[in-house]
Amino acid sequence: MTGSRAPWVLLVALFATGFGLHDGFLGPRAVSVLLEDAAILLTASLGAGIVVAAGSIDLSIGSVAALGSLVAARLSQSGVPLPLAAACAVAVGALFGAGQGWWIARCGLPAFLVTVAGLFAARGAAWSITTGSIPCGPEASAWFDDATYLLPMGYRLTPTALVALTATAVVALWITCRPAGRALLATGGDAEAARLQGVDTSFVVVGAHAASGGLAALSGVMFLGVAFAGDAALGSGLELDALAAAVVGGIALSGGVHPPLAAWVGAMILTLIKVLIVRDGSLDASWARIVGGILLLLAAVASRRPAASSKS
Amino acid sequence: MTPARRAWVAVALLVVLDLFMIPDFHGVAWVDGAWRGLPIDIMEHGARLCLVAIGAALVVATGGVDLGIGTVMALSGALAARLSAEGYGFPAVVSAAIGVGIAVGLMNAAMVVLGRMPPIVATLVPMVAGRGVAHLLAGGAILAVDAPWAVHLGSGTWLGMPLAVWVATGVIAVTALLLRRTAVGTGLAAVGSNLAACRIAGVPTGRLITVAYATSGAFAAIAGLLAAADVRSADAHSLGQFMELDAVVAVVIGGTAITGGVFSLGGALAGALFLQTLTVTLHAAGIRSDVAPLPKALLVLVAAIVAHPKFRLRRIRSTS
Numbered sequence: 001m002t003g004s005r006a007p008w009v010l011l012v013a014l015f016a017t018g019f020g021l022h023d024g025f026l027g028p029r030a031v032s033v034l035l036e037d038a039a040i041l042l043t044a045s046l047g048a049g050i051v052v053a054a055g056s057i058d059l060s061i062g063s064v065a066a067l068g069s070l071v072a073a074r075l076s077q078s079g080v081p082l083p084l085a086a087a088c089a090v091a092v093g094a095l096f097g098a099g100q101g102w103w104i105a106r107c108g109l110p111a112f113l114v115t116v117a118g119l120f121a122a123r124g125a126a127w128s129i130t131t132g133s134i135p136c137g138p139e140a141s142a143w144f145d146d147a148t149y150l151l152p153m154g155y156r157l158t159p160t161a162l163v164a165l166t167a168t169a170v171v172a173l174w175i176t177c178r179p180a181g182r183a184l185l186a187t188g189g190d191a192e193a194a195r196l197q198g199v200d201t202s203f204v205v206v207g208a209h210a211a212s213g214g215l216a217a218l219s220g221v222m223f224l225g226v227a228f229a230g231d232a233a234l235g236s237g238l239e240l241d242a243l244a245a246a247v248v249g250g251i252a253l254s255g256g257v258h259p260p261l262a263a264w265v266g267a268m269i270l271t272l273i274k275v276l277i278v279r280d281g282s283l284d285a286s287w288a289r290i291v292g293g294i295l296l297l298l299a300a301v302a303s304r305r306p307a308a309s310s311k312s
Numbered sequence: 313m314t315p316a317r318r319a320w321v322a323v324a325l326l327v328v329l330d331l332f333m334i335p336d337f338h339g340v341a342w343v344d345g346a347w348r349g350l351p352i353d354i355m356e357h358g359a360r361l362c363l364v365a366i367g368a369a370l371v372v373a374t375g376g377v378d379l380g381i382g383t384v385m386a387l388s389g390a391l392a393a394r395l396s397a398e399g400y401g402f403p404a405v406v407s408a409a410i411g412v413g414i415a416v417g418l419m420n421a422a423m424v425v426l427g428r429m430p431p432i433v434a435t436l437v438p439m440v441a442g443r444g445v446a447h448l449l450a451g452g453a454i455l456a457v458d459a460p461w462a463v464h465l466g467s468g469t470w471l472g473m474p475l476a477v478w479v480a481t482g483v484i485a486v487t488a489l490l491l492r493r494t495a496v497g498t499g500l501a502a503v504g505s506n507l508a509a510c511r512i513a514g515v516p517t518g519r520l521i522t523v524a525y526a527t528s529g530a531f532a533a534i535a536g537l538l539a540a541a542d543v544r545s546a547d548a549h550s551l552g553q554f555m556e557l558d559a560v561v562a563v564v565i566g567g568t569a570i571t572g573g574v575f576s577l578g579g580a581l582a583g584a585l586f587l588q589t590l591t592v593t594l595h596a597a598g599i600r601s602d603v604a605p606l607p608k609a610l611l612v613l614v615a616a617i618v619a620h621p622k623f624r625l626r627r628i629r630s631t632s
Contacts, residue, residue, distance in 0.1 A: 286447035
């Protein structure tokens with residue numbers, strides 16, 4: 001109970017701290033920048049959260065993000081409209097993820113090893129496209145530059161933030177309202193029990209990895225909105241931040257637990273900490289990582305299974 | 313054939329292949345009182361991977377995994393650079409660096425043993441936070457490691473072989489001897505194969521797991537020192553990056569089961585040498601370094617499949 005509420009309390013406290021310390025912290029401009037900053041991490045951690053909730057792990061997220069960004073940039077450069085290019089990139093990522101899921105679910109290989117192989121493979125694939133970066137097409141750049149979505153009271157959203165928030169809403173609804181969501185949590189909680197109850201657990205694992213791959217590629221596409229280019233070096237270590245965000249948000253690494261919006265909360269907490277430390281200026285930016293690590297530790301301790309904690 | 317022996321055969325095959333394929337490969341020459349040549353380079357650069365792979369093998373044997381290896385390397389490198397810049401001598405710097413490694417290892421062990429956290433989460437904590445600390449230590453800069461002892465460690469030789477090779481050989485030999493002569497090796501494998509049974513049988517499981525993580529931390533710290541001394545600088549950002557993954561890959565190639573319970577130091581050593589030789593081979597074979605991670609990915613998959621309990625080579629089954 002407290003485990004699922006604590007991240008929210010922390011998030012509100014962080015917002016309050018920022019609001020107290022800095023003028024206009026919750027103003028239209030600052031919020032828009034904050035959501036834009038969080039968008040890539042948020043999207044990646046949605047995928048990490050799904051995989052972890054299914055009782056698996058995905059270490060290939062960063063590499064798949066790089067691959068996705070390059071696929072989208074290359075396509076948009078050769079004149080393919082951006083939505084189509086993005087869809088292709090997401091499809092590539094999802095296929096890649098499904099492939100990893102297949103090895104894990106159907107062949108029974110350890111998820112850790114398979115996704116480490118995926119980490120190397122996707123990075124190699126990205127490097128075989130280019131070792132540098134590919135600028136995206138002029139239309140796409142112009143659109144990323146101009147497009148904003150107005151909200152009431154002068155608040156606005158950039159395209160990447162809008163996509164990230166939409167993805168968050170879709171994942172939250174899917175997990176809470178759809179049978180597939182319950183199958184996901186059942187598989188993560190106890191795969192054998194889920195299988196005996198008629199859940200196709202290998203399908204769930206393959207699906208979870210496909211979702212993670214697709215979302216990782218989507219986060220790579222969002223990088224186009226920041227840098228107007230795809231980059232082969234993008235996302236090194238993104239999988240760690242994504243996993244950390246998912247766990248900080250309250251998703252247990254033992255699987256089977258996925259509070260709605262957990263990935264959003266975790267990603268926002270990590271981003272806010274970074275923003276606050278950078279804005280404060282007296283602390284080195286490295287402290288953001290250190291605080292992130294401490295939060296990860298606290299979250300992991302809080303999310304231990306009751307059986308384990310009652311014994312100790 | 314045991315998986316460890318399979319790994320050594322793979323190394324041997326690769327070396328034979330290289331002898332034919334790479335003209336420089338047999339050009340080992342005695343220059344200025346030391347051996348020089350491609351195989352020596354492989355050993356010199358492979359020394360640190362061998363060290364961390366041995367440490368990782370002990371952790372994996374207990375059914376754990378140590379994701380903190382790369383950051384411990386960065387931490388120890390940055391700390392060594394910082395301390396030697398402030399004028400501390402060789403003994404102080406080295407013991408501080410190794411001390412940091414052991415401290416991180418003890419922290420990991422505390423989280424796994426006392427906190428009963430899954431090892432992958434516990435060691436994710438130093439992996440996320442450690443580089444931040446290393447950046448702080450280095451003050452956000454790439455520090456030079458140019459104390460005389462560090463230069464000597466990085467480029468010196470003894471009996472014609474690079475010092476890094478001697479350091480790794482010495483450490484690994486002592487480890488192997490200790491594991492053979494004491495019950496620790498058996499204990500580690502026992503903990504990995506059935507923790508609950510060990511606890512009931514009175515095996516000091518907590519102490520064994522602690523030894524594994526502390527050793528892994530210490531070896532990673534030594535590897536960090538070697539790496540920093542090799543390039544004479546400590547870059548908190550890139551020092552030891554992905555080393556924890558390479559270590560696990562080496563361990564798995566060497567036939568240590570990722571699920572724990574079985575381990576082979578010789579295998580881990582073979583795995584590490586194989587990876588290092590493979591890197592050099594790919595480079596020499598003109599395979600663009602752009603796609604170099606791809607063969608590694610393939611290798612991990614093959615190793616994982618071969619290590620799978622259901623996998624049997626058909627030929628072996630029919631002959632034996």
